[in-house]
Amino acid sequence: MEKPVITATQRLAVPGPSPEMEALRRTELRRYKALATGLLLIAAVIFFGCRWWEAQGHTGAWVGFVRAAAEAGMVGGLADWFAVTALFRYPLGLKIPHTAIIRRKKDQVGEALSGFVGENFLNAELITEKVSKAEVPERIAKWLVEPDNAEKVSREVGKFVANAVNALDPKDAEAVIRASLIDKLSKPEWGPPLGRVLQKLADGGQIEPLVDQFVAWMHKKALTSEDFITRVLDDRAPIWAPRFVNELVGDRVYRELITWTAAVNADKNHEARHAIRRFINQFIDDLQHDPTMIARVEEIKTDIMNSSAVHDAAGTLWNSARDGLISAARDDQSVLRRKIVELSMTWGEKLQTDDELRYSVDQRITGAAAFLADNYADEVTSIISETIERWDADEASDKIELMVGKDLQYIRLNGTIVGALAGLAIYTVSYLLFTISPL
Known part of the structure; x- marks a missing residue:
């Protein structure tokens, strides 16, 4: 598959240091270039001075030694x-083959670098070994x-929870609540499940x-019903009936009522209680089996x-849950935050004392690292090659030279010095062999 062509507008600026640091590095690079060039x-x-000295007819063995050292140093430096x-860049602007390497071979350098990183740093065996030796669980x-x-864990988890809850779309959250709770409540029949629940409660004596x-409630109501009974009798009694007769009848009814409710309240086996139980059992059975009741x-x-109320319940539930979660996540003294601290x-402590747990966590970490290396190393290393490919060639060359150019100037210095020493040594050997007459 052919790579897409990177246009000029798609070129990325090469990342680098701050302007102040870049200016300092450029000053140092110029200084070291001047030092190497000066040497x-x-x-x-010195070489041309020696040649001029010799051209003037002056002699002396020392001239040959100095000239040879200077000549070799000059050649080595050049x-x-x-x-x-x-x-x-191209030396002196001349497009000599195999020059301006970084500018011309930028993309190949990126591919080679990404391949080197993938093979030597992102292979599963090496990563697993390094992760295992790091003793991450400990x-x-x-x-x-x-x-x-x-506390830091609690604080960061709290921030994450608050941000995550705030980021949720209320409409999406309400839709989830409605689909997972309200809609599910409306689908099944209510009668049979309710009847089965009540049946279990009845069988268990609840x-x-x-x-x-x-x-007990019925008896309490009866105790306070005297005025009500009298008022009802007054409304229902004939007009010609004397009032004292209504009061006597009302008092009689009231006394009979409270006597009966007191008896029902005191006697666990009262017939009224059995009637109530039969009514409840029949109601439970109808909920499960009677089509009309269902x-x-x-x-x-x-x-x-x-x-x-139910239609708006999803929004109400979400607003309440959201406000509660955010408040708990932000309050460092809330139950949620204290629980996170305690759990952390x-x-x-368990990781320190439980060897099996520590081994299990270590295996999971190394396994995850190996999985990522096996499945995503190419994606990670491709970032290197693709990023370098998008760099501007001239800018990339300039930035790289700015980073390593200072050290490269030492090569020039060493070339001049080592060349001079080598030239001196070679001339000395040849002088000893061919100039000094044997004894």
């Missing part, structure tokens, strides 16, 4: 100047047991306290589910 010029001046310059455990670090509460409950369910320190 080369000194060698050239050769290394050419080599260093050829990395970044370091995590040691870090987590510190209270200040546990309905009996309700009977007791109902009977249909009636479904009508009630439909009215409830179509009500505005507890988990750190």
